Amino acid sequence: MGKKANNPVKSIVTTFNIVQALRRLDGAGVTELATELDLPKSSVYNYLSTLEQEEYVVKRDGKYHLGLRFLDLGRYVRERDELYETARPELESIAAETDELVNLLVEEHGQGVYVCRVRGDQAVNVAASTGHRVSLHNTGLGKAILAYLPEERVDEILDEHGMEAATPHSITDREELKRELDRIREEEVAYDREERIDGLCCVAVPILDPDDRPIGSLSVAGPTSRMKRDRLETRLPELLASAANVIELNLTYS
Amino acid sequence: MGKKANNPVKSIVTTFNIVQALRRLDGAGVTELATELDLPKSSVYNYLSTLEQEEYVVKRDGKYHLGLRFLDLGRYVRERDELYETARPELESIAAETDELVNLLVEEHGQGVYVCRVRGDQAVNVAASTGHRVSLHNTGLGKAILAYLPEERVDEILDEHGMEAATPHSITDREELKRELDRIREEEVAYDREERIDGLCCVAVPILDPDDRPIGSLSVAGPTSRMKRDRLETRLPELLASAANVIELNLTYS
DNA sequence: TTACAGGTTCGTGATTCCTAAACACATGGT
DNA sequence: ACCATGTGTTTAGGAATCACGAACCTGTAA
Numbered sequence A, B: 001m002g003k004k005a006n007n008p009v010k011s012i013v014t015t016f017n018i019v020q021a022l023r024r025l026d027g028a029g030v031t032e033l034a035t036e037l038d039l040p041k042s043s044v045y046n047y048l049s050t051l052e053q054e055e056y057v058v059k060r061d062g063k064y065h066l067g068l069r070f071l072d073l074g075r076y077v078r079e080r081d082e083l084y085e086t087a088r089p090e091l092e093s094i095a096a097e098t099d100e101l102v103n104l105l106v107e108e109h110g111q112g113v114y115v116c117r118v119r120g121d122q123a124v125n126v127a128a129s130t131g132h133r134v135s136l137h138n139t140g141l142g143k144a145i146l147a148y149l150p151e152e153r154v155d156e157i158l159d160e161h162g163m164e165a166a167t168p169h170s171i172t173d174r175e176e177l178k179r180e181l182d183r184i185r186e187e188e189v190a191y192d193r194e195e196r197i198d199g200l201c202c203v204a205v206p207i208l209d210p211d212d213r214p215i216g217s218l219s220v221a222g223p224t225s226r227m228k229r230d231r232l233e234t235r236l237p238e239l240l241a242s243a244a245n246v247i248e249l250n251l252t253y254s
Numbered sequence C: 001t002t003a004c005a006g007g008t009t010c011g012t013g014a015t016t017c018c019t020a021a022a023c024a025c026a027t028g029g030t
Numbered sequence D: 001a002c003c004a005t006g007t008g009t010t011t012a013g014g015a016a017t018c019a020c021g022a023a024c025c026t027g028t029a030a
Helices: A010-024 A030-037 A041-053 A069-080 A082-098 A140-146 A151-161 A174-187 A229-252 B010-024 B030-037 B041-053 B069-080 B082-098 B140-146 B151-161 B174-187 B229-252
Strands: A057-060 A063-066 A101-108 A111-119 A190-193 A200-208 A214-223 B057-060 B063-066 B101-108 B111-119 B190-193 B200-208 B214-223
Touching: A010 A030, A010 A041, A010 A063, A010 B010, A010 B041, A010 B069, A030 A041, A041 A057, A041 A063, A041 B010, A063 B069, A069 A082, A069 B010, A069 B063, A069 B069, A082 A101, A082 A111, A082 A214, A082 A229, A101 A140, A111 A140, A140 A174, A140 A190, A140 A200, A140 A214, A151 A174, A190 A214, A200 A229, A214 A229, B010 B030, B010 B041, B010 B063, B030 B041, B041 B057, B041 B063, B069 B082, B082 B101, B082 B111, B082 B214, B082 B229, B101 B140, B111 B140, B140 B174, B140 B190, B140 B200, B140 B214, B151 B174, B190 B214, B200 B229, B214 B229
Parallel strands: none
Antiparallel strands: A057 A063, A101 A111, A101 A214, A190 A200, A200 A214, B057 B063, B101 B111, B101 B214, B190 B200, B200 B214
C-alpha cells in the first residue's frame, strides 16, 4: 500500500490535484488554480477544458466547478459496499436509543473513512461527515480495526502514516499502542478518551467477517461529561456489540 | 456546451473511461478492462496502479474497485449546491403528504440530473436514484426547465442530445415540444404522461432564480391510475407551486 | 483611451505515455 | 508432475502527447 506505481501516469496525478483544488477552493478560475498548483496557465486550461468536455467539471459565472457526475460515483461507491446498507438501520436505532452521534468507519489505504454517521437528538456537533478521512491510531473506531489486522499490516500502516498526536491524550508510542490493541482484542471494545478531539469520548467495536478480519467499526461518541461509568463501560459496549453482531450475521447470510 | 476542448488531455479521457468501466462492471481485473475498453493490458495496468497510488482505486481480492475518495467528492458536489439543502425539507413534506415519489432535478450539460429523491409510503418503485441522468425533452421535470431556458439554448440542447423517444408517448417533434413549452410557461406546470416510462405520470414545476432563470425543477411522480383529474390538475400543481415558492424565497434570502 | 487581469490560442521541444513482447505467478486439467 | 491457460506485472524504446512560454483576446476599471 502507498507503494508507488512503476510507470505512473502523470496526468492522472495532475488531474486529481486539480479536482481536489476545485473542491478545496469551492470553484476557481484558471489563473487562481495555476498559481495554487504552480502550473502554467495554459496547462490548467487544457485540463479544465478536457474535464469540462467530459462533463466532470462545469463552468458557471466565470468559475470552474466540480460537476454532478461525481454525485453518481459517490453514491455508487457507498452503496456498492453491502456494509453500508446493512449497517444503516442499526446505526439509526442506536442513535435513537442513545441520543448520541453514531459512526461507521471503514479502513482504506491505511486510513479510516467515515461511511455513515447518524446523529441522535443530543448529538455533539462535531464537524466531520461522510467521506471524511482520519488516521487509525488515535480514534476508537480506528483502534478497533487495527486490533484485528495482522501485526505486519499494522506496522505497515504506522510506518506509512506515522502516529501524529491530535490531542495531549493521543497515543504516540508504538509499543503503547500495541498493548492497547491487545487489550481491545481481549475486552472486545475500544475506547477513545479525548484522543482525537478534546472533550470527546467514544466507545467502538469492530465488525468482523467470518474469518475475523475487520471490515469496519461502529461507535458511539459523546461529550466526556455524558460518557462515564456504567454507561461507558457496560451499557454502550453491550449495545454496540449486539448491533455489530446483527450486522455480521446479516452480512454473512445475504 | 459539448464543445470539444482544443488541446484535450487524452489521458483524462482514458482515466474516466476506466473509472466508469469500473463502475459499470462493479470492479474488474486488468485484462477484463483491457478488452472492455480495447486498450493494451499494460496501459490499463499503468492507469490502475496510478489511480491506486492516488487512492481513488482499491485492489481487493484480485479486482480493482473504485475507492471511497469518490464518496467525499460526491457529498461535496451535492452539498455545495444550496438548492439541495434548501429543497430537501420541502421534498420530504410533499412526500409525506402525497405518499408518492418526489424528485428534484437540475440541468447540467444539457441533461437532467436527479439531485434528490424522496419516497412517500406508496411511492412507485422506479429504479433510478440520485445522480442518475436523463434527457430533458421527455420528462416533466426536464420540460419544466426547458420552458424557462432561452430558446437558443433549447435548440442547442436538442441539437446535441437529439429527441429520442423513450415510450410511444414521448414527444419527438421539435415544434410540438416548443408548443408544449409555451403552454408550460403559460400554465406554470409541466406534465409527463407516460412519456418516459410506461404507466408513470408526473407533475412538475420549475424553480426559478430572481431573473426567472431555471435552477431546477420539482415533481411528484406516480402510477397513471392515481394521477387523475383534480389531484393531477389542481391539488398537486398547487402543492408543488407553493413548495417551489418557498424554496425560491429561501434561496434568495440566505 | 489606456492599463490590467483573466481566459484562450498557438507552436515547439522534450517528456511522457503507449505498446508489444516477455516475465512471473497461480490455477486446473491431464 | 507436467503443461496449458489465464491472470497481473515488468521492461524498453520510439512516437505521440503533453508541458510550457509567449502572444492573443475580451471584458472591466480607472
